[in-house]
Amino acid sequence: MDPTPEDREAIGHLVTAVRHADGVDAWSEAVLLDLATPTGHGRHLVVRADDGSLAAWAHVDTADPDDVVVELGVAPGARRHGVATSLARALLADPAVRPGQARVWAHGERPGSAELAAALGLDRDRELWMMRRPADAGPLPAQRPVEGVTISPLRVGEDEPDVVAVNARAFAWHPEQGAMTVDDVRRREQEPWFDAEGFLLAREDATGDLLGFHWTKVHPEGARDGGPVGEVYVVGVDPGAQGRGLGGALTLAGLHHLAGRGHDEVILYVEADNAAAVATYRRLAFAVDATDVSFRLPDVTSAPSGGDDDAGR
Template identity: 30%
Template sequence: MKLLEHLGTTTQEKVLALIADATKQDGIPPVAEHVLLHLRYGGDKAARHLIMESGEEVIGYAHIDLTDEIEGPSAELVIHPEHRNQKLGSQLLAEVTKIAGDRLRLWSHGDSVSAQKMAENKDLKRVRTVIQMRRSLNDPIADMNNSIEIRNFLNGIDNDEWIALNNRIFKDHPEQSSWSNRDLDIRIRENWFDEKGFLVATENGKMVAFCWTKTHGGHSHKHADHEETHAHDPIGEIYIMGVDPDFSGRGFGGAITIAGLQHMRYQGIFSAMLYVDSQNESALKLYRELGFTEWGRDVLYKISGS
């Protein structure tokens, strides 16, 4: 195995191809979106990359995040579908543990049965759960609150105000806090970005809430250069929704989310999804009221006793 601080172009392409193959097989990406964006664009200076190879092929990969000095390092692992059930995952995890130490935290996206068994065998405990929720957009969507001013995000005009609001709302969030213009810009450059699906609510000209939607699929594409072009039915995502804490309890969250759902329905999308922390009771309550139900879970594990 190789431990790298930076990935060269060839290795980067092989890792992205591995992730694409695993996503196609499992129906869910094995790494978080921010990790995938860093792999594509760079900028993840504190990360380490553990590469497992067979000949010229990358068959295993671990992304190790060393930035959180309080909670400890976190990692996300993937083994190529054609090389599973050979104890390679355990070998990869053992090497990650040597690097990260006994404070290691480990993400399981989708929390598969195999991941649960590995966690049990390695004496890992659950410390965080992120719930994926879904709803049909064929079912009735509540009417928009016309008393709340809602408009599209204006790229190049709203950027600084939106970043300040995002960081205020999510100041304690592990992934969403402390965003910079670069964090916003790399997402705006993604093929899925659409200003019309990035909605903001204002009061007296001040941005007080937002709902950023995202569309997965629905167009011909390929996940990696070695794949054939294909398409699948689109699904919309409430990518990020937030309300200024000073304006909470006044209906902005419900109104801006309904606006996002209606936007996606107008685009001909028939299913919507979102992710929410299991301990965010107010958000869970809102989403359930809007017709969302649980679909799956991402679980963060930690070595017991650490």
């Protein structure tokens, strides 16, 4: 369906209700941006209660037919009534949601999400950790200058193509981040949280080439006390510039920027199997605070025959 303005308003209320009930967003930033864009590419499915109120919403991202991504959530008052199961089964019956090429995100890995994934026979595919550096973690290490490199803020309207090029090389392995476009950057520049001063670029002094960047973000809520919280939004280093300490220097530069704005509590998201990045963040007093899990619809055509069927576990 193509959401009407009334649908979009109702979905916005649902998103807020789920966030407050669970303490975590059930939908990613990319999905919420797609919802807010009239020309968004996502497909939507809503479930309404008998009184007409919105009971559930699912977003299906079919931009990459070989990696269809589903995110869904149920209103707190409509849970434990089979709504999520019915919605998920309807989605899995969609021809676009093909076995082996579709996955479902469970943000925060709530108990109900794990139960639903098990009932549907979905396989655990990826883990994304949200790590948090508490406000009382102590002073940050001193910043680390890199010889021959200057770190300075983004020049809006000029630097975006360079950022996207470096991002594509740095995250060529990442199914979401590596696909970022100039339009994606400019779309986020229109968001209330965007701050060019907190988008830090590292350039080679001799050539002016962009070597890496640290894009910070501030959420209006999310800190332990309910106030604003900073985020290490994206840190990317060109593979050709690795080994010079740029990742650490950019991370610290961004953390110092956030601290200078009064945001000592900071979160970030990192792939659980990225051992090097996790070790770096642990040294900076970050600890795992929540887990997002991607469950994949198994490719039954390639599954071995015989044995016990675990789809109902």
